[in-house]
Amino acid sequence: MRALYGWSKNIVRKYGWINAIKKLLPKQTKYIYNLGVKFELSDVTVYNPSQLSDGQFLEYSNLSDKQHLREAIKNILIPRVVGTPNHGIVRQYIVQSLRDLDWHVELNGFHDNAPILGALHFTNIIATLNPNAERYLVLACHYDSKYMPGGEEFVGATDSAVPCAMLLNLAKVLQEQLKPLQSSKLSLMLLFFDGEEAFEEWGPKDSIYGARHLAKLWQKEGKLDRIDMLVLLDLLGAPDPAFYSFFSNTEQWYMRMADLETRLSEQHLFERYVNSGVARRDPSRYFQPQALRNSQVEDDHIPFLRRNVPILHLIPMPFPSVWHTTDDNEGVIDYATTNNLALIIRLFTLEYLLGGTKAA
Numbered sequence: 582m583r584a585l586y587g588w589s590k591n592i593v594r595k596y597g598w599i600n601a602i603k604k605l606l607p608k609q610t611k612y613i614y615n616l617g618v619k620f621e622l623s624d625v626t627v628y629n630p631s632q633l634s635d636g637q638f639l640e641y642s643n644l645s646d647k648q649h650l651r652e653a654i655k656n657i658l659i660p661r662v663v664g665t666p667n668h669g670i671v672r673q674y675i676v677q678s679l680r681d682l683d684w685h686v687e688l689n690g691f692h693d694n695a696p697i698l699g700a701l702h703f704t705n706i707i708a709t710l711n712p713n714a715e716r717y718l719v720l721a722c723h724y725d726s727k728y729m730p731g732g733e734e735f736v737g738a739t740d741s742a743v744p745c746a747m748l749l750n751l752a753k754v755l756q757e758q759l760k761p762l763q764s765s766k767l768s769l770m771l772l773f774f775d776g777e778e779a780f781e782e783w784g785p786k787d788s789i790y791g792a793r794h795l796a797k798l799w800q801k802e803g804k805l806d807r808i809d810m811l812v813l814l815d816l817l818g819a820p821d822p823a824f825y826s827f828f829s830n831t832e833q834w835y836m837r838m839a840d841l842e843t844r845l846s847e848q849h850l851f852e853r854y855v856n857s858g859v860a861r862r863d864p865s866r867y868f869q870p871q872a873l874r875n876s877q878v879e880d881d882h883i884p885f886l887r888r889n890v891p892i893l894h895l896i897p898m899p900f901p902s903v904w905h906t907t908d909d910n911e912g913v914i915d916y917a918t919t920n921n922l923a924l925i926i927r928l929f930t931l932e933y934l935l936g937g938t939k940a941a
């Protein structure tokens with residue numbers, strides 16, 4: 582009796598009263614019958630990795646390669662309109678950078694017709710650490726740049742050279758830490774969409790060519806269920822970005838980003854934080870503690886969102902003032918902000934993929 586008492590006391594301590602009672606009761610398997618077939622019901626286990634421990638947090642926070650991030654930005658920061666030689670150069674740079682880091686890279690090519698330029702060949706880049714994983718956290722951006730009708734030089738620093746460089750930099754900086762994901766069931770995918778930009782006027786047939794193609798293809802192939810969440814990075818690199826939670830089903834993950842920002846700021850692990858003074862508003866934070874539910878931001882996530890893939894959209898609101906102008910060039914890049922955001926995204930990725938799991 583005493584032994585039993587001690588045993589049950591331990592269970593209570595470990596699981597709390599309600600869960601302790603559940604643990605002590607015999608497990609009841611529930612079944613449902615449908616058309617003569619017996620289905621076993623089990624509780625839904627919500628994937629909920631634990632926060633990084635203080636030790637992990639400090640260790641991972643100190644990992645960075647700012648020089649590499651600058652170089653990666655420089656390599657992508659050329660006009661790279663779909664179908665031009667530069668577009669191929671940037672694609673090859675992304676592919677080779679990831680292959681050099683031991684990533685499995687697949688090219689998803691297809692043809693589509695675009696206004697002004699006509700028949701074009703588009704290529705999405707799909708990079709995975711484990712091509713046979715059951716599920717993926719997907720980090721995505723687009724690598725094409727906008728076609729300017731007047732022939733002006735548009736290099737799209739925030740749109741989206743910086744986001745692409747952040748993903749390459751993440752692969753480089755976390756090369757060692759991500760190694761276990763080469764054989765894990767839940768792994769990481771980096772997705773570089775082609776043809777995000779419209780050629781004439783943004784519309785359902787003239788924009789997000791690559792994302793539309795891939796979402797449709799993966800739906801047909803039954804692969805969309807393998808995406809835990811698609812985190813889309815866009816228009817990053819300018820000073821003073823403000824992010825909001827757009828979707829309730831990923832709000833807990835948005836809050837993880839916000840928590841990581843708080844944790845880093847409290848431990849003074851950011852570069853010049855937070856306001857550059859450019860936006861001339863009160864010093865703020867990047868991840869706002871507010872939701873923006875009815876925003877109609879059209880971006881590469883839309884074809885996936887419509888097919889019920891959970892989306893976390895990291896796009897500042899409002900957009901950078903240089904958006905779709907030739908001023909979206911190296912001059913607008915705030916490297917302190919860029920490094921800070923890259924750090925938050927790296928920690929988020931590690932927490933999501935390597936944090937200890939527990940049922941919610």
Ligand SMILES: [Zn+2]
Nearest residue numbers: 727740778905
């Ligand atoms: Zn754009």
